[in-house]
Amino acid sequence: MxxxxxxxxxxxxxxxxxxxxxxxxxxxxxxxxxxxxxxxxxxxxxxxxxxxxxxxxxxxxxxxxxxxxxxxxxxxxxxxxxxxxxxxxxxxxxxxxxxxxxxxxxxxxxxxxxxxxAGFGLGMAVAGDVELETLADLKGKRLAYLRGDDALNKAAEAYLAFAGLTWDDVERVDFPGYNAAFDGIISGRADAAITTTVTPAAQRLAASPRGLQWPVLSADDTAGWERMLDVAPYFQPHTVTSGAGIDQSAPLASASYxxxxxxxxxxxxxxxxxxxxxxxxxxxxxxxxxxxxxxxxxxxxxxxxxxxxxxxxxxxxxxxxxxxxxxxxxxxxxxxARQTLLMEAWQRYKSDAPENEDAFIEGWMEQRRSALQSADMAPVF
CATH class of the missing domain: 3.40.190.10 (Periplasmic binding protein-like II)
Incomplete structure (x- = not known):
C-alpha cells in the first residue's frame, strides 16, 4: 500500500x-x-x-x-x-x-x-460510553462537522468510507471550531470527532466522565482501505504509539498522514x-x-x-x-503528469472563467473533474 x-x-x-x-x-x-x-x-x-x-x-x-x-x-x-x-x-x-x-x-x-x-495518529475520537466494536458502529451516531475546516471534515468522510458509511449514515452536528466540537462531545451533544491522538482536546475527552475510545483500522482490511483511499489517498496505515488513552506497549492500529x-x-x-x-x-x-x-x-x-x-x-x-x-x-x-495536466487545465479555464467567486469555483471543479477523467485519472474531489 x-x-x-x-x-x-x-x-x-x-x-x-x-x-x-x-x-x-x-x-x-x-x-x-x-x-x-x-x-x-x-x-x-x-x-x-x-x-x-x-x-x-x-x-x-x-x-x-x-x-x-x-x-x-x-x-x-x-x-x-x-x-x-x-x-x-x-x-x-x-x-x-x-x-x-x-x-x-x-x-x-x-x-x-x-x-x-511520528508516533501519533489522526483518528476518530469516540466517546467512551458509545457502544463501539468496529468503526461501522458509528452508523446513527452524532459526528462533529467543523465549519470552515475542510481538511478535518474530509478526514471524517474518509473514516466513514473505511466502514462503508457516508455522512448520510450519521447525524451531522455542526460546530464553529475544533475545541467547540470536543466541548460538545464532553457535554453530550455529539459522540465523535476527528483529531490527532496527542491533542489537548483528546486528553480532555479522555479525562471527562464520558471517556475516550479509538476505533481500530486493521491494515489487513483491504476493502476498507480501498474505500478510504478513494476519498483521501493521502492516508496510510499507521501504528500509533502516542496519544490520549493509548499505551505504547499496546499500540493502536489506525491511520495517519x-x-x-x-x-x-x-x-x-x-x-x-x-x-x-x-x-x-x-x-x-x-x-x-x-x-x-x-x-x-x-x-x-x-x-x-x-x-x-x-x-x-x-x-x-x-x-x-x-x-x-x-x-x-x-x-x-x-x-x-497529473500536476501538469491540472495546471494546464487551470490556465485554459481562467481565460474565460466567470467573475463571481462561487461560480468560478463550481466551474473550475467541473473542469478539473472532466480533465482528469479524460486522462483516466481519479478526480478524488
Whole structure:
C-alpha cells in the first residue's frame, strides 16, 4: 500500500555562531521558511534541524510562523520563502482544490523534500460510553462537522468510507471550531470527532466522565482501505504509539498522514535541495532527539509512492544512494503528469472563467473533474 524508507527533516531559524560548511556543499547563506506557529511540534522540529544546518553549512534560516493554511502557503506561492513545513494543505494546493480552487490560487507546482511520521495518529475520537466494536458502529451516531475546516471534515468522510458509511449514515452536528466540537462531545451533544491522538482536546475527552475510545483500522482490511483511499489517498496505515488513552506497549492500529510535510516549489535549486536531503538523511542521528516528533523523519517512515511528487534533486539523491526503484520512478512521473495536466487545465479555464467567486469555483471543479477523467485519472474531489 506504500513504499517506505529511512530519512530526515529540515530546518529553520537560527542565530549564533556559524559553523564550517561541509566539503563540497553548495548551500545558500540564508533559507527562508514558513511553518506552523511557535509552540507547535512542527516549529520545534524545524528549529532543531536548522541549528544543524547552520553548524554544517553556515546556512541561517528565517522562519515566518503561520497560524493557518493560507498564511503558511501564500509566502511559498509568492516566492517570499524557499520552503514550507506545511500540513495536508500542501496536497490540496498541488490539486487545486478547497481553498486553492479560488481565482487567486489554482494548482501549485509543489514538490516534497521530506515528511515526518511520528508516533501519533489522526483518528476518530469516540466517546467512551458509545457502544463501539468496529468503526461501522458509528452508523446513527452524532459526528462533529467543523465549519470552515475542510481538511478535518474530509478526514471524517474518509473514516466513514473505511466502514462503508457516508455522512448520510450519521447525524451531522455542526460546530464553529475544533475545541467547540470536543466541548460538545464532553457535554453530550455529539459522540465523535476527528483529531490527532496527542491533542489537548483528546486528553480532555479522555479525562471527562464520558471517556475516550479509538476505533481500530486493521491494515489487513483491504476493502476498507480501498474505500478510504478513494476519498483521501493521502492516508496510510499507521501504528500509533502516542496519544490520549493509548499505551505504547499496546499500540493502536489506525491511520495517519505526514506532519509536517516539508515542501518547496519545483524551481527551488537542485543544489539547495541536495544539501537539505543529504543532511536530513545522513545526519539524522544528530537531530532526531532534539525536538518532539523529530524521529518521524527516519528514512523508513518516508512514503516513496505518496500523493505529491518529490523534488527532482531528492529523486536524484535517492537514486544515487540505491533506494530509488523503477516502480517509484513510474509513480513519480504519473504524479508530475497529473500536476501538469491540472495546471494546464487551470490556465485554459481562467481565460474565460466567470467573475463571481462561487461560480468560478463550481466551474473550475467541473473542469478539473472532466480533465482528469479524460486522462483516466481519479478526480478524488
Amino acid at each position: 506504500k513504499t517506505t524508507f529511512r530519512s530526515v527533516a529540515i530546518a529553520v531559524l537560527c542565530a549564533g555562531p556559524v559553523g564550517m560548511p561541509l566539503a563540497g556543499a553548495d548551500m545558500p547563506t540564508t533559507l527562508n521558511w514558513t511553518s506552523y506557529g511557535t509552540g507547535t511540534s512542527a516549529n520545534a522540529q524545524i528549529m532543531a534541524i536548522s541549528q544543524l544546518l547552520q553548524t554544517e553549512y553556515g546556512t541561517q534560516s528565517r522562519v515566518i510562523p503561520g497560524e493557518n493554511d493560507t498564511m503558511r502557503m501564500t509566502p511559498l506561492k509568492t516566492g517570499r520563502v524557499d520552503l514550507c513545513a506545511c500540513g495536508i494543505a500542501s496536497y490540496y494546493g498541488s490539486e487545486g482544490v478547497m481553498m486553492f480552487a479560488r481565482p487567486d490560487w489554482g494548482p501549485q507546482p509543489i514538490r516534497v523534500i521530506t515528511t515526518s511520521m 505526514p506532519y509536517p510535510i516539508v515542501v518547496s516549489n519545483a524551481d527551488l535549486t537542485d543544489e539547495t535541495v541536495h544539501g537539505l536531503i543529504s543532511t536530513m538523511v545522513e545526519s539524522y542521528d544528530d537531530y532526531k532527539d532534539n525536538a518532539p516528533g523529530a524521529s518521524g523523519y527516519a528514512l523508513e517512515n518516508q512514503n516513496m509512492a505518496w500523493v505529491i511528487p518529490f523534488h527532482d534533486a531528492v529523486v536524484d539523491y535517492y537514486r544515487d544512494t540505491g533506494i530509488w526503484t523503477d516502480a517509484m520512478e513510474e509513480h513519480q512521473q504519473a504524479l508530475i
